Amino acid sequence: MNAPLLAATGISKTYANGSRRVAALDQASVAVTHGQTLGLVGSSGSGKSTLARILLRLIEPDAGRIDFAGVDLLSLRGEKLRAIRRHIQMVFQDPLSAFNPRATVGSALADPLRIHAIANPSELRAAVADLLERVGLGPALALRAIHEISGGQRQRVAIARAIATKPDLIVLDEALSALDVSVRGKILDLLVDLQREHGIAYIFVSHDLAVVRAISHRIAVMDAGQIVEHGPARDVVANPQSAAGRALVAAVPRLRLNA
Ligand code: ADP
Numbered sequence: 001m002n003a004p005l006l007a008a009t010g011i012s013k014t015y016a017n018g019s020r021r022v023a024a025l026d027q028a029s030v031a032v033t034h035g036q037t038l039g040l041v042g043s044s045g046s047g048k049s050t051l052a053r054i055l056l057r058l059i060e061p062d063a064g065r066i067d068f069a070g071v072d073l074l075s076l077r078g079e080k081l082r083a084i085r086r087h088i089q090m091v092f093q094d095p096l097s098a099f100n101p102r103a104t105v106g107s108a109l110a111d112p113l114r115i116h117a118i119a120n121p122s123e124l125r126a127a128v129a130d131l132l133e134r135v136g137l138g139p140a141l142a143l144r145a146i147h148e149i150s151g152g153q154r155q156r157v158a159i160a161r162a163i164a165t166k167p168d169l170i171v172l173d174e175a176l177s178a179l180d181v182s183v184r185g186k187i188l189d190l191l192v193d194l195q196r197e198h199g200i201a202y203i204f205v206s207h208d209l210a211v212v213r214a215i216s217h218r219i220a221v222m223d224a225g226q227i228v229e230h231g232p233a234r235d236v237v238a239n240p241q242s243a244a245g246r247a248l249v250a251a252v253p254r255l256r257l258n259a
Contacts, residue, residue: 002033002034003070004031004032004033004034004067005032005033005034005068005069005168005169005201006031006032006055006066006067006068006069006073006088006169006201006203007029007030007031007066007067008028008029008030008031008051008054008055008064008065008066009029009064009065009066009067010027010028010029010063010064010065011025011027011028011029011051011054011061011063011064011066012025012026012027012028012061012062012063012064013025013047013050013054013059013061013062014062023225024047024050024225025047025050025051025054025061025225025226026224026225026226027063027064027226028047028051028064028222028225028226028227029227029230030051030203030220030227030230032169032201032202032203032218033201033217033218034168034199034201035195035199035200035201036201036202036217036218037195037201037202037203037204037215037216037217037218038201038202038203038204038216038217038218038219038220039204039205039206039212039213039215039216039218039219039220039233040052040203040204040205040206040212040219040220040222041205041206041207041208041209041212041219041220041221041222041248042207042221042222042223042244042248043207043223043244043247043248044207046222046223046224046225046244047222047224047225047226048173048205048206048207048222049173049174049205050225051205051222052090052171052173052203052205053173054066055088055171055203056088056090056171057073057074057076057081057085060074061074068084068087068088068169069087069168071084086116086165086166086167087165087167087168087169088167088168088169088170088171089161089162089163089165089167089169089170089171090162090170090171090172090173091155091158091159091162091170091171091172091173091175092158092173092174092175093173093174093175093177093178094178095146095151095154095155095157095158096146096147096154098158099146099154099157099158100146101145101146101147102145102146102147103145103146104142104143104144104145104146105132105141105142105143105144105145105146105149105157106125106128106142106143108146108157108161109128109131109132109142109157109160109161109164110124110127110128111161112161112164112165113127113128113164116165118164118165118166125142128142129142131160131161131163131164132157132160134160134163134194135156135157135159135160135163135190135194136156136186136190137153137156137157137160141153141157151178151179151183152179152180152183152186152187155175155176155179155183155187156187156190158175159187159190159191159194163194163198163200166198167200168200168201169200169201169202169203170200170201170202170203171202171203171205172191172202172203172204172205173205174205174206174207175204176188176206176211177206177207177208184211188211188214188215191215192215202215204216209237209248209249209251209252209255210252210254210255212233213233213237213255216233217232217233218230218231218232218233219231219232219233219236219237221236221240221242221244221245221248222244223242223243223244228242228243228244228245229241229242229244229245237249237255
């Protein structure tokens with residue numbers, strides 16, 4: 001088998017809140033293959049966001065190792081870390097907090113193209129229109145402010161910004177959780193299409209096993225900071241081996257029928 005695109009091994013993290021210490025992650029290990037989706041599922045507080053943020057180098061683990069495309073990710077600093085950020089993008093639950101709400105959609109999409117020298121100034125307008133088209137939005141949206149557009153449009157813009165740098169991996173943390181069911185379905189379809197077209201790998205974090213099942217090739221189940229189960233999505237849903245996996249499957253009975 002090919003080496004995974006990203007492999008995180010033995011990741012531990014304890015938060016200190018004054019005298020209280022919270023062991024958020026305890027020796028968690030996950031891997032994702034090029035062009036595939038790893039679903040990371042678990043109840044609230046199980047450690048999903050902490051792991052996602054560590055993979056993005058937004059917070060530092062206390063222990064563990066992350067290999068990304070043959071690079072020891074945790075050893076990178078300064079310019080080398082900035083350079084690799086282009087290849088690992090992110091989409092969070094609340095895109096309003098991820099953007100300057102007063103910025104126009106056009107400038108929010110032009111920024112990464114400029115910063116990473118993907119388009120020169122004369123090409124920017126066309127490159128922004130192309131990104132909007134790829135996520136199913138018209139070019140006129142470029143002139144609107146981020147705070148004026150709908151939640152579904154904003155999440156499409158967040159996805160457009162994530163794909164702007166042609167990443168190998170996008171980490172999506174509860175990215176569809178705030179959206180209406182119908183909008184969520186359309187954006188799931190969009191993510192699948194973009195993955196097929198561009199070969200992007202996703203780490204898709206959610207408390208909702210039904211959504212995770214719809215997009216994932218493999219699923220890792222988290223409970224109390226540990227990965228308690230990790231396998232092909234179909235197997236995890238049809239025959240969960242862990243108590244946490246069984247509880248998540250029991251919460252969505254129709255899943256078993258379709259597994
Ligand atoms: P999930 O994403 O699965 O809901 P989190 O990674 O957000 O889980 O949280 C895991 C544990 O770490 C929880 O007990 C949570 O309360 C705690 N935690 C998360 N962030 C912090 C923080 N910044 N400071 C202290 N404790 C935190």
